[in-house]
Amino acid sequence: MLLQQLVNGLTLGAVYTLIALSFSLVMGILSILNLAIGELFMLGGYLGFALIAAHVPLPIALVAGMAGAALIGIVIEKIAYQPLRDAPLITPMLSTLGFSIILQNVVTNVWGSDPLQLPPELFDTRLPLGPISVGMMQLVVIAVAVVLVASVAFLLQKTSAGRALRAVAENRDVARLLGVSAGRVTMLAFAISGALAGAAGVLISLHYAAITPYIGVDTGLKAIAVMVIGGTTRVWGALLAGPLIGIAEVLTIAYGGSQARDLVVYGLMILILLLRPQGLLGGARTDIGQRV
Amino acid sequence: MSTYYAGLFADVGILLLGALSVYIILATGQLSLGNAGFMGVGAYLASYLTVELHWPVTPALIAAAVAAAAIGVIVGFPALRLKGIYLAMATLGFGEMVRSFFLVFEPTGGSGGYRGMPHVSLGYIWLWAGGILVLVLVLERSRLWLEMRAIHDDETAAGLIGLNTTATKIGAFGFGAAVAAICGGLFAHHYVYIEPGNFGFERSIDFVLAVILGGSTVGAGALIGALLLVLLPEWLRFLVDWRLAAFGVLLILVLLTRRQGILDRALIARLTFRRRAAA
Numbered sequence: 001m002l003l004q005q006l007v008n009g010l011t012l013g014a015v016y017t018l019i020a021l022s023f024s025l026v027m028g029i030l031s032i033l034n035l036a037i038g039e040l041f042m043l044g045g046y047l048g049f050a051l052i053a054a055h056v057p058l059p060i061a062l063v064a065g066m067a068g069a070a071l072i073g074i075v076i077e078k079i080a081y082q083p084l085r086d087a088p089l090i091t092p093m094l095s096t097l098g099f100s101i102i103l104q105n106v107v108t109n110v111w112g113s114d115p116l117q118l119p120p121e122l123f124d125t126r127l128p129l130g131p132i133s134v135g136m137m138q139l140v141v142i143a144v145a146v147v148l149v150a151s152v153a154f155l156l157q158k159t160s161a162g163r164a165l166r167a168v169a170e171n172r173d174v175a176r177l178l179g180v181s182a183g184r185v186t187m188l189a190f191a192i193s194g195a196l197a198g199a200a201g202v203l204i205s206l207h208y209a210a211i212t213p214y215i216g217v218d219t220g221l222k223a224i225a226v227m228v229i230g231g232t233t234r235v236w237g238a239l240l241a242g243p244l245i246g247i248a249e250v251l252t253i254a255y256g257g258s259q260a261r262d263l264v265v266y267g268l269m270i271l272i273l274l275l276r277p278q279g280l281l282g283g284a285r286t287d288i289g290q291r292v
Numbered sequence: 293m294s295t296y297y298a299g300l301f302a303d304v305g306i307l308l309l310g311a312l313s314v315y316i317i318l319a320t321g322q323l324s325l326g327n328a329g330f331m332g333v334g335a336y337l338a339s340y341l342t343v344e345l346h347w348p349v350t351p352a353l354i355a356a357a358v359a360a361a362a363i364g365v366i367v368g369f370p371a372l373r374l375k376g377i378y379l380a381m382a383t384l385g386f387g388e389m390v391r392s393f394f395l396v397f398e399p400t401g402g403s404g405g406y407r408g409m410p411h412v413s414l415g416y417i418w419l420w421a422g423g424i425l426v427l428v429l430v431l432e433r434s435r436l437w438l439e440m441r442a443i444h445d446d447e448t449a450a451g452l453i454g455l456n457t458t459a460t461k462i463g464a465f466g467f468g469a470a471v472a473a474i475c476g477g478l479f480a481h482h483y484v485y486i487e488p489g490n491f492g493f494e495r496s497i498d499f500v501l502a503v504i505l506g507g508s509t510v511g512a513g514a515l516i517g518a519l520l521l522v523l524l525p526e527w528l529r530f531l532v533d534w535r536l537a538a539f540g541v542l543l544i545l546v547l548l549t550r551r552q553g554i555l556d557r558a559l560i561a562r563l564t565f566r567r568r569a570a571a
Contacts, residue, residue, distance in 0.1 A: 031377050035497075080544060087551045089377055090323055094504055095547045097497060101540035109533050221388060221493055228381050259403055262392035269385040274370050277378065 004132045005254050006247060011138045011207050013246020014145035018200035019223035020230060020238040021152060025193040028232050029169040030186065032089055036076050036096040037197050038220025039103035042213060044069040044198025045205040046111055052118060052205070062144065065202040066195040072103070073194020077187050100216070108213045115212040118205065141203045148199055152192065153235045165189060222249075222262075225269040231279020240280055244268075298414050302482050303522045305414075305421035309475035310495070311502035311514035312428055317468040318508060319437065320461050321444035322371065323380040325496050326387030327472045330360045332491030333390060334473025335480040336400050342481070343408045353420070353477040357470040364469025368462035387496050394488040405487035412481040420474055428511045440464060472499075505546060507553030516555050 019041055026034045048065035052058065080095035126133040156162040167175035168185045176182050204219070205211045226245050230237030245265055252261040272279065310331060317324045334356040341352035367386055374382050400406045431437055442450040443457050451457045480486045498521060506517025524542065528535045546554070 027377070033377060033380070079548075083548055084551060088508075090500065090504055090508075091547055091551050094501055095544050097501070098540040098544035098547070101543070102537045105534065105537035105540065109537075217493070221384070224381055225385060225388075228378075228385065257396070259395045260392070262388060263396060266385045266389040266392060270382070270389060273374070273382045273385065277373055 005250050007134055009247030009250035010243050011141050013243030014142045015200045015204045016223050016226045016246055017238045017242025018145055018196050020226035022193045022196040024227045024232045025189050029189045032092050034096045036099040038216030039100040040069040040194050040197040041201040042216035043103055044201030045211045046107055048202030049205045049211050062202050066198040069198025070191045070195040073190040077190035104213055115210045118209045137206045141207050149239050222265055225265055228269050229272045231281045234281045237279050237281035300522055302414050302417050304518050305417040306475055306479050307502055308421045308515055308518040309471055310499040311518050313468040313472035314499040315503045315514050317464050319440045320464040324383040325380045326383030327499050328491040328495035329387035329390035330469040330472035331476035333360045334476030335486050338477030339406055339409045339480045349481055353474050356473045356477045360473030361466040361470040364466040365462055368465030391488045391492050407485045409481045409484045411484050417478050432511050507555035510555055513553050513555040
């Protein structure tokens, strides 16, 4: 029973990890919270959902969900972030909130506000693994998440685009003096961030086999907690904190009642902020933010 | 006044208080995304006092404000370590924690909500909202406010010229929390039913939105923001299903064209000059 819960927690945690990474990519480079990420996640979920329900193969549905969310991510960057780049941090945050309101409204109007269900036969394949059984889809969710995190880590550390991203995160002006196109880097950050959120959306619709237009707010906020707990400067922080929160949440639901799960998650977040404001794996400089 | 407009103006008064609570904290350069948490504390505490202990509403509100101010100061201390967006995320966590606490706290109904409060009139709500707005406007002309703005503009410099930045920042948190608690108490006694979902992240964001839309450099901006945020969705009702999308578009347009908010010092100066010229 406990092992089974751990597997469920890992699956949920894998999704949290992806959204937390999505937040921290934009956050690490521009120190703004993109509040539309929750809705990009939800949108990716609906795109993937619609394609899976139409019997499109899973990999294509995943890529489509990522591409759709990445595209909207770029639109958000162009309209909501770029013109307000030099405004105080709250202003671009609220303009991304505007997009979040629009996206939620559009999805509600297109797909309706009732939860949609995936056909159950997709989830019939279960692998017996000793005393527990792991759903095929759970394995897919975890595997995809691990591959995506590894690709992001590779991109950031080993490619020239990744170096440019890190340079702009470190010091935008110096990076520009050295010939990095900061505008293009910002766009790239929003696009990757959107793609990760979209992927997480497709995966969550596989995990729950259902989706509603309101999934973004709740999960998005928890992903922010995951980002804070893991630390915003390192990719691996989210990989550690995501499963941690996922497992803590699933165990709380199983043994403490479902009402207490948010209390545990945000309690952990506050505890980490008090004891280690830079996050579990964060460097020393992360608590020095820009002025509001 | 029809009950419809009375309801709307009660919402404006409540939102104005919430916006002012953010505005006071923001004046020291700290962004709080968790003021709905203080609002929730105020709402539940004031309701508990009026329902279980049969206190009159006014002392219950004052007691809730004092308690929330104490919590605000307690939250303010660890918040000193965090700046900018990291502080915002920490307050967000605080707000969500308060919400989820009331979700499991059975003495006030847990997820089932809490009811039985006496109803307060529109006039009573505006007595508080107007009173605190005037208080903030008076405060804005004081030396203390100048010190708060100095910390907002450059905390290091403010500290170097001998201002006690710690006391001012924590004081602002306490004051903001007290105002948010009054906002919550009035909310509870206006709707006579509260549930933890009333005090979630979206409420906190509404407060910030009202401040930024109305103008974050002048206290009266909170009033404009609160009016706009309550009335605009009503005026957009003719769009039926697309009302919220239209609201989102308008929100982005306002931010793009007037990033400093609708009201700022320049606009106020121009308006008052015109009025003088006409007279």
